[in-house]
Amino acid sequence: MGNYIVGIDLGGTNLKAGIVDNHGKILHRLSIKTNNNAAPETISDQIFGLIDETIKNFQSTTAGAGLKSTTPDILGIGLGSPGLIDKKGETILFSPNLPLWRNIPIKRMISERFHVPCVLENDANAAAWGEKWAGAGKDVDSLVMITLGTGIGGGVVINNKLWRGAHNVAGEVGHMVIQMNGPKCSCGNYGCIEAYASATGMVRRFRELLQNGVPSSLKNTGEITAKTINDAALRGDKASLDIIQETGRYLGIALVNIMHILNPEMIVLAGGMTGSGDLLMNPIKQVINQGAFEASYKDTYIVFSKLGNDAGIIGAAGCLLKELETSV
Numbered sequence: 001m002g003n004y005i006v007g008i009d010l011g012g013t014n015l016k017a018g019i020v021d022n023h024g025k026i027l028h029r030l031s032i033k034t035n036n037n038a039a040p041e042t043i044s045d046q047i048f049g050l051i052d053e054t055i056k057n058f059q060s061t062t063a064g065a066g067l068k069s070t071t072p073d074i075l076g077i078g079l080g081s082p083g084l085i086d087k088k089g090e091t092i093l094f095s096p097n098l099p100l101w102r103n104i105p106i107k108r109m110i111s112e113r114f115h116v117p118c119v120l121e122n123d124a125n126a127a128a129w130g131e132k133w134a135g136a137g138k139d140v141d142s143l144v145m146i147t148l149g150t151g152i153g154g155g156v157v158i159n160n161k162l163w164r165g166a167h168n169v170a171g172e173v174g175h176m177v178i179q180m181n182g183p184k185c186s187c188g189n190y191g192c193i194e195a196y197a198s199a200t201g202m203v204r205r206f207r208e209l210l211q212n213g214v215p216s217s218l219k220n221t222g223e224i225t226a227k228t229i230n231d232a233a234l235r236g237d238k239a240s241l242d243i244i245q246e247t248g249r250y251l252g253i254a255l256v257n258i259m260h261i262l263n264p265e266m267i268v269l270a271g272g273m274t275g276s277g278d279l280l281m282n283p284i285k286q287v288i289n290q291g292a293f294e295a296s297y298k299d300t301y302i303v304f305s306k307l308g309n310d311a312g313i314i315g316a317a318g319c320l321l322k323e324l325e326t327s328v
């Protein structure tokens, strides 16, 4: 039996690969820019090339460290991909970030090319599994992970298993509607939590404040992003602080809904916006304390991700390992 797994995190911007050991530690990694508007075969060639390169580089580093310079024993390859995956977990049906990448039987393509098992998983699910396997959720059996970025992604683990839903589309936390007739969301609905509390939603609300004449040190400073708002809040900019706290209150509502429906042991928040730390966490917890049932709010862990940007690679590898364990 081999000892290593290749974990791939296919994103609209970056394509990342890592050699992961069976405890969820990344031993070697490579990352390239995804050729996201290219034809499918160009993207699959990028993936194949990156896998080849990562294994080759890992082999030479282990040789350099005086370890055996044989080809590392690869148990299999896990791929986390954005977008919709068919129910069997074999084909990427559609991905909004990779416009030409449709109906690609990537699982078979990878396992035929590398002669090892491959697992294909939605990227948010893979990240959730990563946190469960080797991150913040190591010691719990159930968790919901929420990734705050340009959009809001989510993954659900129940009884040590990913919950994919009857049609493989569960865990879409970002599209929980929290306000009837709210702002339009990227999904076409109105009032989703993503339209308020994603980085995009936060910037939109901040611009509205400025348009309404609220003073801020960020006025006339050019680009406004979640990061510049956070940095300004830390410097004491009141408008920025207000927006982050409001974001926390919106997220708090979403978390209360999740707790009422699933009652998970833990909710993990991930993504660049968690850099706001307590500025974001405190209002989340205030809303939970007021809104969640007493039986759950005291004992539900609300935490930030431990794996950060590595959750995708580690989780994809973990999904492969889990599949091998359950298939024997």
Ligand SMILES: [Zn+2]
Pocket (backbone or CB within 6 Å): 174, 175, 176, 185, 186, 187, 188, 189, 192, 194
């Ligand atoms: Zn939506």
